[in-house]
Amino acid sequence: MPNHTFRLNGEPVNVDVEDDVRLLWVIRDLLGVTGPKYGCGINVCKACTSHINGKAFNPCSVPVGAIKPTDEVTTIEGLAATEAGGGLHPMQQAWIDNDVAQCGYCQPGQIMAAVAKVRQCRAEGREVDDAAIEELRNICRCGTYNRIREAIKAGAEKM
Amino acid sequence: MPTHRATTTRSRPTAEPAHRADVKRRSFLGLLVAAPVLVTAAEIGRQTLVDSVPDASAVALPSAPQPAELYDLLDVIRDSARPTANLITVKVNKDGTVSFALPRSDNGQGIITSTQMIIAEEMNLDPDQVVVTLADARPELVFNQLTGGSSTTFSTYTPIRVAAALAQGRLLGAAANELDQDVSVLTSRQGLITGPNGRSLPFGDLTAKAAAPVTEAANVVLKQREKFTVIGKNRTKSDALAMVTGKKKFTTDLRIPDALPTVICRAPDLNGFPRSVGNLDAVRAMPGVTDVVKVGSGVAVRAKTYGQAIDAVDALEVRWAAGTVPGADDESVLRKLRAAELPLAVPKGVGTTLESDTVFYFRSNSSLETNCAIADVRANSATIWGPAKSPIAAQNDIARKLGIPQNAVTFHVMEGGGSFGRKLFYDAALEAAEVSKAMGKPVKLMWTRADDSRQGRVHPMATTRVRANVVGDAVASFEIRHTSVATETNPGLSEAITASAQKAPGGNLTVSESIWETTQVTPYNVGVSTRFLSEVDMRFNTSSMRNIYSPDVATARELMVDRIAAQMGKDPYEFRSEFTKLERWKKVVDRAAKEADWGKSMADGTAQGIGMHVEYKGVACAVVELDCRPETVNRQIRQARTGPRVTKVTYVVDVGLVINPRGVRAQMMGGINDALAMTLTSSLHLTDGHFVEASWDNYFYTRQWNTPPEMNIIVVEDSDAPEPGGVGEFGIAATCGAIACAYVRATGKTPTYFPLDHKDPLPFTPYPTSPPVPPSPTNGLETTF
């Protein structure tokens, strides 16, 4: 069985599994890191949103065989550690300050997408405004969208 | 038929001081439970505060109070719990914390947090010092372990306070002994009881001394509302940190030894079932697969990863039996509904007769977490983990299915990733038990998104017809006939309801009739007012979706109210303010109009709309602004519905006593976003015996590009009502009505069906029904940002 090495939340990981198994299942079912959630499996709901080398991506739609040993995969569990100084990432703190989460199922993906969207806007010299936030496709079936908007704007100011 | 002109409503003094004074003096009965540490208990359903129905305001042609005004669904659920023994308990632990196992399910409503607040208030603690967990299924609680109909806080508020107040009193008594002081000079703060000399004792040191040697009843007086310091203050959810760090565990996140991912291969037809499998051995040999067995609803596959289980599911060659609605489609269902419609009784021709007929298509109540459960079934016992709002009924059904006694089934209630009525049922838990038994191994069963959308429970398709007779400035009659595909009520809810339904005026009703009678109120003085439900069982998988009948009925009702106002030459807001039945309701309508700047000038193609709704011991009024201009309606977003956009919502809600205003606002926000989906973008299309929509790129729940950029939610803090009402479902119906009315005002067109886009061309190519699960893409690295 093929062996795969990559970096997950700052640590090297190693797993034996067929190449075509999607990374979401490798992370959740084999490595036991359960922050990224399943909501569709077809890159639509964005509940599994994580980062690869600092960019948002959806591991439900990437075969593990496409991941290189040097790739750094970050899930919600590893987000805080990507910030200097320890503690929570400012976006996580903004989420708490705005009491965004309802059931919480979509929120790991929402936060990971929000962080990437802010970075993308910065890189492109754009405002993090309603128009930018409306590019986010993450579903929240509990309907917390309006608090998400507030939190993204607040979190962006601290990033 | 006599008619009168509507008189102007006068403000009436409210009865508020009277019942608040009553509350102060009343004492309640609780229990001290014999235990090594202090344990107190109270009965759910026993204690309630005064709950009077305020007087009707003086408007012509008052409508008689309808059953739901006097005795609503919340009363039904609470009263069904009355015969149950004294089994909810507050325990003071040796580490000084206070713990409470909540016999309810939390799927994001925030009831764990509000329960912490209620106990903290009575015991002068910080809410953080109270540990609230979800109780496992406890059959002795009978109806008390049911979460539904937004009943939790309403039915648990007083009993929890009674138990907590009793504990506080015992601790004070024990401290008085220890400190050799009179109780009246002691203060209790944050788990520390302090005497006048500054000496203090923590709860943890006192609990054994305060413990009761024998179980006995005791009287207790509750804290006065004026002294509240926790209740009524904003509080962030207790698990907010766990939720933003990925630490909150949902069912499929649990690591139960050997409970491997398990997925069921389901039929193309709704509720089809397997006859035979052609390639069992080949599929058993696929990578990662450990077991493949045929079960009632399909063919179950257990594998090392869900990905491999899904691949195996798609590889299975199954011969299927037809489902429960073979060949059916939206039109054929509508024809059956039409045939079952009840007549409108008041003849036309009394004044001006206005009539409407609106169709509401199937909608999905799939939450983001799909149906799931873990089961470990052994020879004579079973352990189940899963989200469940009626775990006792689940435990019972599972025991029956497995042929073991009910007490041999342990059901661990997990926090769910959303419910919206779906987790009143336990489809996945039943299946997981069946599969675990068949495989002889533990399984972690999860429905795929496609199954959750196509085979999962739905909000039934329905028609609502309204006829109103208007004579001059008065409404002589207002009749509603709602005809619906039958809503399945789960065993837990139906037992609770039938146990109490005879108490509702009219008595002896079936379960759905009971829910209908105890939830539906026409909140206006509109003369002869009738509301009837007829249901047709067509073997669909349905459930009481968030707010049950009300979103549809309120849409049709509020549209008719606008037409009546127009007929009288009145403004929609003025009409509602003038014709609403109670002063408490009128206040909310007036406040909403004021906050929303009702009547402000709006651009062509945009409009305000207003809707009100009464339910769950509360009243809500929504004012929305809707943009129907072509440049908005025709916005292009890939794999999305755009259409008319709600640009602003003002929502005023009086839910009685507010425990956590932030939590109430959050529930309203969710309800408002649901209302957008219900009226504008989200529906299931039935074709050839199955639902077309297989995922979120087919089923268009509200997204960031739909949600209102402006939302102003106002929770009335000085309500006349003495008790907390229900909040979980209360954001939806009023908003639905307001959106529908705004659409008519913006476009001049009155819709005959909802959601508005149901008959537009599908903006997607449907996924095939066989194989059942759309394959995961492999190009995820091309869509990074």
Ligand code: FES
């Ligand atoms: S599960 Fe990955 S996008 Fe939905």
Ligand code: FES
């Ligand atoms: S918080 Fe429940 S799905 Fe977003």
